[in-house]
Each structure stands twice: as structure tokens, then as C-alpha cells.
Amino acid sequence: MGFYDTIILDIEGTVCSIFFVQNVLFPYFLDKFPFLLEQVEFPLDHKGNVAMTQILAKFPERYTKSKECLTTYINELVANDIKDPTLKELQGIVWQAGYEEGEIVVNLYDDVIEALDRWNKEGKSVYIYSSGSIKAQKLLFSHVKFKNEIRDLTNHVKGYYDPTVVGSKIESKSYEHILNDINKDPESAIFLSDNMKEVTASTQAGIKSFVVIRPGNTVRYHNPSLDFVDCFDNL
Numbered sequence: 572m573g574f575y576d577t578i579i580l581d582i583e584g585t586v587c588s589i590f591f592v593q594n595v596l597f598p599y600f601l602d603k604f605p606f607l608l609e610q611v612e613f614p615l616d617h618k619g620n621v622a623m624t625q626i627l628a629k630f631p632e633r634y635t636k637s638k639e640c641l642t643t644y645i646n647e648l649v650a651n652d653i654k655d656p657t658l659k660e661l662q663g664i665v666w667q668a669g670y671e672e673g674e675i676v677v678n679l680y681d682d683v684i685e686a687l688d689r690w691n692k693e694g695k696s697v698y699i700y701s702s703g704s705i706k707a708q709k710l711l712f713s714h715v716k717f718k719n720e721i722r723d724l725t726n727h728v729k730g731y732y733d734p735t736v737v738g739s740k741i742e743s744k745s746y747e748h749i750l751n752d753i754n755k756d757p758e759s760a761i762f763l764s765d766n767m768k769e770v771t772a773s774t775q776a777g778i779k780s781f782v783v784i785r786p787g788n789t790v791r792y793h794n795p796s797l798d799f800v801d802c803f804d805n806l
């Protein structure tokens with residue numbers, strides 16, 4: 572692999588286990604979000620000025636006619652792991668309370684923490700590109716459990732991107748947008764994700780990319796045209 576000074580990282584299935592997102596973050600969200608719906612009146616006033624109303628009003632109007640209907644819709648989005656940007660925005664708001672109250676702490680893979688420290692010492696730049704909202708990304712990296720302490724690793728991350736900012740993670744132009752934003756050539760960057768479509772898209776943008784294998788990931792080694800890694804130690 573040639574020289575690189577820029578690393579773009581996915582989150583779920585790459586730096587943390589998919590089980591953390593599915594068994595910690597999502598259940599926490601499902602338990603708490605109904606209390607947010609209690610704050611607003613239904614049918615939702617899509618021109619209302621209450622902050623929570625404005626967020627919920629981004630969901631399709633056919634689902635915001637009643638609290639019950641919207642609750643069902645949101646539960647279905649989570650159950651199917653739909654990367655809906657309004658859902659991701661709502662999740663970030665709910666998770667913030669969980670992080671701040673100490674109810675959520677993040678287990679990043681040890682090789683990821685070691686790599687972040689190493690890349691930081693080497694002067695390399697790390698960026699995050701996740702379906703999770705930028706708010707949720709920053710919360711995750713600021714509440715990392717490491718040995719017996721909670722570490723804030725946001726000082727190891729130079730920038731954050733999500734699909735609302737640069738576009739779909741499975742379109743190569745999204746990676747071109749990121750490269751343009753950070754003023755980097757594709758040859759100086761690497762991208763790591765558990766999602767083969769994302770890795771294919773970033774590869775098409777000229778970025779050396781790797782499919783990340785972690786326990787529970789659904790990816791299979793069946794695409795010989797892609798490179799695979801199961802840890803960050805040799806990157």
C-alpha cells in the first residue's frame with residue numbers, strides 16, 4: 572500500500588461492534604424516544620416552531636398524524652436499520668442524554684484505539700463518515716471506555732461527515748465531496764468500512780479502501796476485487 576496521511580472511517584461494524592449499536596444504542600433510543608413525542612401535539616403542525624416539532628415534521632406527513640402512527644413508523648425504521656436522516660438526527664438527541672448521564676459508554680475495538688493513537692503521533696488525519704448523525708459520531712468518540720476510564724478521543728478526529736452533508740455512502744461522488752472538502756487527493760487517503768457497497772464506491776473515487784471484518788459483520792469474502800482487513804494493526 573502506498574503512502575497515505577488521511578484515514579476515513581465508518582463506525583458501525585468498523586470501529587465498534589455492530590452489536591453495540593444494535594444491542595445498546597438502538598434499544599436505548601427505543602426506550603426513550605416516546606418521551607420526546609409526549610412533548611408535541613398531534614397531528615403534527617408541519618409549520619410549527621417548536622424545535623422537536625420541526626424535527627419530527629421531516630418525517631413523511633402520513634406518519635405524523637398521530638403519536639401512535641409515528642411511534643410505529645419510528646420503531647419500524649429502527650427494526651429494519653433504515654439509515655433515515657431524520658431518525659439519525661432524533662437518535663443523536665436521545666443518545667446525548669444517555670452519554671451525559673453515564674448510561675452509554677462505548678467499546679471501540681482495542682486495535683482502533685491503538686491505531687488512532689498511532690496515527691495521531693504520525694501526524695495522520697482521521698475523518699469519520701457514518702450514517703449516524705455528526706452529533707452522534709462526536710458523542711460516540713467522546714465517551715470511549717478504555718481500561719478503567721472514559722476517554723474523549725475527539726482530539727484524534729479531524730472532521731466528521733454524514734450523508735446529509737456529503738450524500739449517500741454508496742455513491743462515489745460522496746467520497747469526492749469529502750476529498751474536496753479536506754483538500755486531499757484520493758491517493759493520499761484510505762477508507763475503511765464493513766459495508767462492501769461503501770468500499771466499492773470509495774474505491775471508484777480512487778481511494779484505497781478496505782472491507783473490515785469484525786465479529787457479527789455480514790460481509791463475506793466473496794469479492795476478490797476488494798481488500799479485506801480484520802484489524803487496524805498493519806495499516
Ligand SMILES: CSCCC(=O)C(=O)COP(=O)(O)O
Nearest residue numbers: 581582583701702703707708
Ligand atoms: C454514530 S453512532 C450510531 C451509528 C448509527 O446509527 C449507524 O447507523 C452507523 O452506521 P455506519 O454508517 O457507521 O455503519
Ligand SMILES: [Mg+2]
Nearest residue numbers: 581583584765
Ligand atoms: Mg458500518
